[in-house]
Amino acid sequence: MTYSIADLEQLSGIHSHTIRIWEQRYHALSPLRSQGNTRLYDDQQLRKLLNIVSLNKSGLKISKICSLSDSEIDELLDQQFYYSSEDKNDDYYVGELIRYGLAFNEQSFNQLIDKSIEQFGLADCYRKIIYPLLLRLGLMWRKDDICPAHEHFLSNLIRQKIFTHINNLPLAAHSGQKWLLFLPEDEDHDIGLLFASYMLRMQHHHVIFLGSKVPLDSIKRIFSTLKVDHIMLFMIKSRLVPAAQHYIDELSEICSTAKIHLAGNSDVIGKLNHIDHIHWIGTLDEFEKTIESPLHT
């Protein structure tokens, strides 16, 4: 599987011109070439670019980043992401769960996650363990410490747990607030959205969960019949700001009668011109506050 420079632009949010000049000036990437000299990137190169962008966002100069060795970059990435919980026990859980994942040991993973869900409840388990676990998985993928098979294996075990807990929720009267949850077509990671679905249901909201890769056109076709009060979506991937802006503008127009809640990559979302009825959810806490009162508007 290889990417063109246009693909890389989409996946990283960095203009192709800039990608080229980083290569020329700092030897940032070293893509393969086609017979006719066209650049061909692989996952390795994509990861490297995402790492460079990430370190750059945190303040380092491109020239500086590219002068570092791979191991120095690894170290900086660790520092950047290393997030130590108040309770060291939580970190232990995360580490163990990942160890089980790397060994494809479903049984031990399930035992430990079941135990922690029982102990904390799913909401706190997500906050303390699953969310940090997902962050760490993302970092490990970028550092090439983990391959997609591991990530898929773990994601599906987590998905299984959240789906099960949603399924086991008791039926209850709705609060009257109706939420529509979905991800744009280029987004894959639906676990956050699934957890949001769980939390909303816990607060007796009415949830319509569509999951990932829903074409905006399809939202358009059904929106008028749905009469939802809120729309929630994630934009997790890096992307060019104008593309994100265009998407949000279109969504706003289609769903002008609903309040839109947007979560995900703050580097992108932070740069958008938000329209009135768009609410940027920056943190888990913020999300919980948003949904707490069933009577908010």
Add this chain to the structure above:
Amino acid sequence: MTYSIADLEQLSGIHSHTIRIWEQRYHALSPLRSQGNTRLYDDQQLRKLLNIVSLNKSGLKISKICSLSDSEIDELLDQQFYYSSEDKNDDYYVGELIRYGLAFNEQSFNQLIDKSIEQFGLADCYRKIIYPLLLRLGLMWRKDDICPAHEHFLSNLIRQKIFTHINNLPLAAHSGQKWLLFLPEDEDHDIGLLFASYMLRMQHHHVIFLGSKVPLDSIKRIFSTLKVDHIMLFMIKSRLVPAAQHYIDELSEICSTAKIHLAGNSDVIGKLNHIDHIHWIGTLDEFEKTIESPLHT
């Protein structure tokens, strides 16, 4: 969202040359054009092409198909797909479940599907209701009677049920047979695979479920440490036979020590040169027989 003719080739398995000449001779499709005269297709056109291909596979000549009106095509598609169960009750279930889906009525959907799972067990419920339901959804999408939002909504409700039933399976000693389940990068629909996971677990097989969109490269990296006896994957989408053949050949080479079980689109799989250790699963019955005896090789 628009497709290039190359995209359409990938999605339909029809060479771009052929797509063009069908347009020229029979006015099969009528794509928009870019400023510079390049063809631009939308979902509507993609569906039409898939319908043409499907009717063509069932024996009709291209010229004949393209001379038909939209409503005549709809009728033929209905005939082609209309699958009446022995038990009319099953058809009633399918119809009701779809009605609930179209109305985004989760509660009624869940009540009915829970009832039928309780009645038949998940295995028979899948065979009698869920599988026909998925087929019908696919047909409805192709006839534009349903839009992706409906399909996503229903898929996730079904996914939730199967995940829950997998989660609730009692722990039991494994048979010693280890199965690796995944879908190629261009495949989305993981419900069949998820059901296979459930069935294998019911037979006390050891299952490693990776889900959809796993890069082959990642399989390669982990295969040697996994020591699996069986690999199972689906190829559901239409695609060019040489591309499918190349994928299967590569997979065979990577996983030469495992038996590969392949299910999905018979039009594609039927044309492949199967290597010795590849087993084509054509029907649900066949699959059940395959996994019945925990001691088969």
Add this chain to the structure above:
DNA sequence: TATTTTGTTTAAATATATCTAATAAAAAGT
């Protein structure tokens, strides 16, 4: 303010994809 660093814009050349049109080959029907 001056300098360095970084990102954007332009231009012309080349590579790749798509277009039309004609012909050859294969498959299906009679």
Add this chain to the structure above:
DNA sequence: ACTTTTTATTAGATATATTTAAACAAAATA
């Protein structure tokens, strides 16, 4: 065996994407 229908191949023209290189603009830093 012969015709019809369908698919594959080829060729030259055009559209789109990518490449290199240079000049320019903007931002950060000294």
